[in-house]
Amino acid sequence: MTDLSVFLGKSETPQSLALKYANRHGLISGATGTGKTVTLQIIAEGLSQAGVPVFVADVKGDLAGLSHPVKMKDFLLKRAETIEFKDYEPGSFPVCFWDLFGQKGHPIRATVSEMGPLLLSRLLDLNETQEGVLTLAFRLADDEGLLLLDLKDLRSLLVEIANRAKELSAEYGHVSRASVGAIQRRLLALEEQGAENFFGEPALELNDFLTTDENGAGVINILAADKLMQTPKLYATFLLWLLSELFEELPEIGDPDKPKLVFFFDEAHLLFDDAPKALVEKVEQVVRLIRSKGVGVFFVTQNPLDVPDSVSSQLGNRVQHALRAFTPREQRVVKAAAETFRPNPAFKTLDVITELGIGEALVSTLQSKGVPGMVERTLIRPPSSRMGSITKAERTQIMRYSDMADRYDESIDRESAYEVLQERSEKRMKAEEKARKKEKSARSSKRKTTRRSNRQTVSEAAFKTAARTLARELVRGVLGSLKRR
Numbered sequence: 001m002t003d004l005s006v007f008l009g010k011s012e013t014p015q016s017l018a019l020k021y022a023n024r025h026g027l028i029s030g031a032t033g034t035g036k037t038v039t040l041q042i043i044a045e046g047l048s049q050a051g052v053p054v055f056v057a058d059v060k061g062d063l064a065g066l067s068h069p070v071k072m073k074d075f076l077l078k079r080a081e082t083i084e085f086k087d088y089e090p091g092s093f094p095v096c097f098w099d100l101f102g103q104k105g106h107p108i109r110a111t112v113s114e115m116g117p118l119l120l121s122r123l124l125d126l127n128e129t130q131e132g133v134l135t136l137a138f139r140l141a142d143d144e145g146l147l148l149l150d151l152k153d154l155r156s157l158l159v160e161i162a163n164r165a166k167e168l169s170a171e172y173g174h175v176s177r178a179s180v181g182a183i184q185r186r187l188l189a190l191e192e193q194g195a196e197n198f199f200g201e202p203a204l205e206l207n208d209f210l211t212t213d214e215n216g217a218g219v220i221n222i223l224a225a226d227k228l229m230q231t232p233k234l235y236a237t238f239l240l241w242l243l244s245e246l247f248e249e250l251p252e253i254g255d256p257d258k259p260k261l262v263f264f265f266d267e268a269h270l271l272f273d274d275a276p277k278a279l280v281e282k283v284e285q286v287v288r289l290i291r292s293k294g295v296g297v298f299f300v301t302q303n304p305l306d307v308p309d310s311v312s313s314q315l316g317n318r319v320q321h322a323l324r325a326f327t328p329r330e331q332r333v334v335k336a337a338a339e340t341f342r343p344n345p346a347f348k349t350l351d352v353i354t355e356l357g358i359g360e361a362l363v364s365t366l367q368s369k370g371v372p373g374m375v376e377r378t379l380i381r382p383p384s385s386r387m388g389s390i391t392k393a394e395r396t397q398i399m400r401y402s403d404m405a406d407r408y409d410e411s412i413d414r415e416s417a418y419e420v421l422q423e424r425s426e427k428r429m430k431a432e433e434k435a436r437k438k439e440k441s442a443r444s445s446k447r448k449t450t451r452r453s454n455r456q457t458v459s460e461a462a463f464k465t466a467a468r469t470l471a472r473e474l475v476r477g478v479l480g481s482l483k484r485r
Helices: 017-022 034-049 064-065 074-082 111-126 128-143 151-163 165-172 177-192 233-249 277-293 326-340 392-398 417-445 458-483
Strands: 005-010 016-020 026-029 054-058 095-101 220-224 261-266 295-301 317-320 362-366 374-379
Touching: 005 017, 005 034, 005 362, 016 017, 017 295, 017 317, 026 034, 034 054, 034 064, 034 261, 034 295, 034 374, 054 064, 054 095, 064 095, 064 220, 064 392, 074 317, 095 277, 095 392, 111 128, 111 177, 111 277, 128 151, 128 165, 128 177, 151 165, 151 177, 151 417, 233 261, 233 277, 233 295, 277 295
Parallel strands: 026 295, 026 317, 054 220, 054 261, 095 220, 261 295
Antiparallel strands: 005 016, 005 374, 317 362, 362 374
């Protein structure tokens, strides 16, 4: 690479990704086993060398190899010689490992409040009515100064909403107890998938993703995603939340000489599968505007049609590995992929897509003034870092000396909605008990020696029933929260 670009490989001429246009986003696509991961790896290497921090989800565990130099093999040396890559040599890159479950990396956490009702509704797969109740919960927390940090805070708040349904319906609109119950069940299912590890504190500081090492190389933030991929909605929602947070918090910087961060969204189809229109529109907005914050976004997927047209049209840099075309549907995908490139008179793009070998790709990057380059059949350069995973001992060694260990490895649990509402419930129950004792004492003092009917008055019966029901529901609500901790 040079100070101005990342070397990708060679066709008739060298093919590079200009750092100036790396924040104009990109797409890496192709069938399984065609070389997408290596392409992602070499782009991450080049960006790091240029001092650009990177974030990437490691779906298969292979990208952890960025932390160690490659073992030189004949086929790598031959590839380097073929493309005249004279500066090729082994190299390792500064990495920081992260993991939502805190097992293969430093924990990443966000508070429930930071996630917000829209993304949380997506994560819980709520319908419109249930989403409305969840939105009400966030509004009530804001109005009453309740901190929603972790899932037990949200559960406690939902119990409070159910107990105050009549009161809150008058102020916020109809509150459906059935919807509250449905949300509680979805939260329980989410916890069983391990999501409670993600919600809490200390919450991630985004600046910790924007770091360089002592030599000025960009740190590659690697999210261990092999286990996370077993809960695809949590994976997609987390990455979208992270992208949204970058959009909201980073300052406008226009078009810098190089990005502040490049974000790779692997298995991109998980973001858009069954996504509601409102969510797709949000993604489109974020992708369109985040480039002015200096952030580049690269979607990585098998099928280029996984990315909606409204988003795909904003992806200026494209690397297309081989696609299969055996079925009518696959043939339509190949045709659509070919049409996204600026044609090259030297070959038919439609034909070449199905002929590409492993490590070959059709490449088109933005050139001077942001004009898409003509598509080129390119032999991708070999990586300088290890192709494949690392050992548990190697990972542990890197994590032990990471600056992030002291910041994130230990969780904290400060007073928030759960504690406040629990205290409020206890005070309410004590007040009700005091009222019952006072009423009992008053009835005793009014007894006369004459025989009195044992029949309760209507008002007495109503009071007892109301007090007994409220106490029973309140206890059930609080215990329900404790059981789900």
